[in-house]
Amino acid sequence: MDFDNFTKRFKDVRSSRTGLVSSWHGEELLDGEVVDTFAVIFRTRGCAWSHRNGCTMCGYHTDTNPEITRSHLNTQLKEAIQRYGGERIVKIYTSGSFFDPGEIPLDLAKDILSSFDSELTVVESRPEFVKPDLLKELCDSVQLLQIAMGLESANDFVLEHSINKGFGYSDYLDAREIVFNAGAVLRTYLLLKPPFLTENEAIEDLIRSISEVDHPKNTISINPVNVQRHSPLELLWRRKLYRPPWLWSLIEVIERTDQDLIISRAGLGSKRGANNCSDCDKDIVKKLQEFNLSQDRSLFSDLPDCTCKSHWKTYKEMEPLTHFRGSLEILSDRYAGYI
Ligand code: SF4
Numbered sequence: 001m002d003f004d005n006f007t008k009r010f011k012d013v014r015s016s017r018t019g020l021v022s023s024w025h026g027e028e029l030l031d032g033e034v035v036d037t038f039a040v041i042f043r044t045r046g047c048a049w050s051h052r053n054g055c056t057m058c059g060y061h062t063d064t065n066p067e068i069t070r071s072h073l074n075t076q077l078k079e080a081i082q083r084y085g086g087e088r089i090v091k092i093y094t095s096g097s098f099f100d101p102g103e104i105p106l107d108l109a110k111d112i113l114s115s116f117d118s119e120l121t122v123v124e125s126r127p128e129f130v131k132p133d134l135l136k137e138l139c140d141s142v143q144l145l146q147i148a149m150g151l152e153s154a155n156d157f158v159l160e161h162s163i164n165k166g167f168g169y170s171d172y173l174d175a176r177e178i179v180f181n182a183g184a185v186l187r188t189y190l191l192l193k194p195p196f197l198t199e200n201e202a203i204e205d206l207i208r209s210i211s212e213v214d215h216p217k218n219t220i221s222i223n224p225v226n227v228q229r230h231s232p233l234e235l236l237w238r239r240k241l242y243r244p245p246w247l248w249s250l251i252e253v254i255e256r257t258d259q260d261l262i263i264s265r266a267g268l269g270s271k272r273g274a275n276n277c278s279d280c281d282k283d284i285v286k287k288l289q290e291f292n293l294s295q296d297r298s299l300f301s302d303l304p305d306c307t308c309k310s311h312w313k314t315y316k317e318m319e320p321l322t323h324f325r326g327s328l329e330i331l332s333d334r335y336a337g338y339i
């Protein structure tokens with residue numbers, strides 16, 4: 001591939017897009033009750049970390065535009081308000097950090113938050129943008145603010161070498177303190193199977209991370225890794241150096257924990273997302289959706305024993321013998337200059 005041409009074409013496409021990335025309506029549990037949700041993704045200049053470096057599994061930069069202006073953002077807000085149907089939970093995403101003033105200026109952040117009549121408003125941010133004064137001002141604009149942080153793993157080694165997260169577990173804990181002191185609540189994203197971990201390592205890392213971040217004011221959201229377009233991880237996946245997590249692994253995590261968990265549906269049952277086999281993917285994804293709204297772990301007790309389950313067990317046993325640990329070098333060579 002001619003990377004120079006590709007990069008130019010990619011930048012042209014990005015700078016021509018100035019509207020909302022997308023929005024959708026869904027359902028989620030709120031204090032034990034299933035309520036309607038509204039989610040919207042604003043197109044901003046993008047994640048500051050992504051501009052400097054970026055996480056290995058992240059392709060969100062494709063939904064951003066470094067040339068976005070204040071006027072574009074104002075138009076996006078008007079569009080978002082039109083699409084809002086009075087849902088009790090509103091989630092406002094930016095493919096970056098809502099609290100980064102370079103993405104969303106403070107006065108606009110206030111306008112956005114006060115535009116929706118929700119009981120719970122969710123915004124995402126990296127910990128370095130979580131500041132006491134900022135939170136104090138923004139918490140006044142909503143009934144209850146929930147800050148979602150992509151911690152991904154509570155293990156610093158995984159954060160640095162597998163995810164290239166650019167912050168450590170202690171940074172997350174410091175930001176968590178600020179969130180709770182401001183009267184806000186937290187949502188923590190954890191990954192199942194970031195790159196360079198075996199299936200077993202990924203399961204154990206996630207179970208340990210769930211228990212580390214468990215807190216009454218924290219909602220834990222599990223993101224089984226999906227291979228995003230134009231992410232570094234995509235290069236490994238195309239070379240068959242990465243397999244997305246098995247759905248069986250996700251069920252193992254659910255069964256070995258007792259915390260409430262929200263399972264992200266992104267990519268579930270597809271070849272780029274957590275998958276088993278074409279015979280059982282559909283049924284299991286349906287159960288996972290039911291689990292999100294009921295937290296009923298018994299849903300998984302009567303799953304048919306698909307033949308792929310024994311493949312998954314063998315895969316877990318054999319993988320440590322075949323795991324290719326040189327993939328980090330390939331990644332850094334081939335990705336240089338790609339974005
Ligand atoms: S995963 Fe989040 S923090 Fe990492 S580069 Fe993407 S948007 Fe930024």
Ligand SMILES: [Zn+2]
Pocket residue numbers: 276277278279280281306307308309
């Ligand atoms: Zn199967």
